[in-house]
Amino acid sequence: MKAVIMAGGQGKRARPFTEYFPKTMMPINGKPIIQYITDYLESFDAISDIIIITDLANMGAQIQNYYKHSDKPITFVQDGSDGTGGDLRCVDVEGDFILWFSDNLCALNIPSMAELYKAKSASACIATRSYRQEETGFATVTEESIIQEFREKPVLRLPHQECLGIYMLGDNVMKAIREKKGHVNLSYDILEELSKTDTIVSYDIGSTPWVDIESPIILDRHHDTVQTIIQQMESASPSQTE
Numbered sequence: 537m538k539a540v541i542m543a544g545g546q547g548k549r550a551r552p553f554t555e556y557f558p559k560t561m562m563p564i565n566g567k568p569i570i571q572y573i574t575d576y577l578e579s580f581d582a583i584s585d586i587i588i589i590t591d592l593a594n595m596g597a598q599i600q601n602y603y604k605h606s607d608k609p610i611t612f613v614q615d616g617s618d619g620t621g622g623d624l625r626c627v628d629v630e631g632d633f634i635l636w637f638s639d640n641l642c643a644l645n646i647p648s649m650a651e652l653y654k655a656k657s658a659s660a661c662i663a664t665r666s667y668r669q670e671e672t673g674f675a676t677v678t679e680e681s682i683i684q685e686f687r688e689k690p691v692l693r694l695p696h697q698e699c700l701g702i703y704m705l706g707d708n709v710m711k712a713i714r715e716k717k718g719h720v721n722l723s724y725d726i727l728e729e730l731s732k733t734d735t736i737v738s739y740d741i742g743s744t745p746w747v748d749i750e751s752p753i754i755l756d757r758h759h760d761t762v763q764t765i766i767q768q769m770e771s772a773s774p775s776q777t778e
Contacts, residue, residue, distance in 0.1 A: 542638060559749075576770075618719050620721055624713055632705070633706075641749060642765060643765060650704060656737045662727070664698060674686075709726060
């Protein structure tokens with residue numbers, strides 16, 4: 537199975553930092569975010585190839601240069617500025633593959649996700665979570681404005697599962713993308729439509745921590761969680777790779 541890493545975003549939420557380097561090159565403990573992802577993907581025997589889609593004509597070249605002297609089996613592809621779905625037309629993939637957006641960190645159990653995806657004969661499988669650690673306090677308030685309960689930064693069950701930036705996709709998704717012209721958003725233009733056919737499944741990560749690192753501020757605010765995640769990613773056990 538191939539793994540495709542999407543690393544071509546402009547990083548608008550991380551400006552002004554991303555005026556000088558790609559968001560995925562932000563360092564954690566001396567290594568860029570994307571290296572944690574590529575190292576983690578390579579720890580699974582099921583992953584045969586890694587493809588990174590980025591803007592090689594601009595700052596994406598920094599990512600390619602970073603891996604220039606590496607022996608990692610990584611292929612770089614110039615994005616087409618055609619959206620999160622349209623850019624997949626630039627990649628030579630057949631059959632099932634993993635799509636990982638490069639600002640997401642999570643020690644996802646890839647074999648478990650693949651097992652669910654195949655068991656359901658799904659068109660797509662989306663990593664999701666049902667619970668979230670909130671960043672503010674929550675109160676239960678009566679009609680008389682009396683606070684009956686106060687909880688500081690609780691872990692809450694979400695009313696809807698939150699979709700994370702990690703997917704398993706197959707030929708049905710690629711066929712739908714190739715049938716469209718121009719800019720294609722994976723979520724709005726493809727997955728929303730496919731969800732009406734009952735062929736998309738959710739892989740709930742449970743208590744496994746996940747962070748969307750949209751800016752250096754997030755790295756600082758979620759420092760402990762980020763450190764936990766990278767420790768989990770770096771210590772992927774041999775049993776997970778089988």
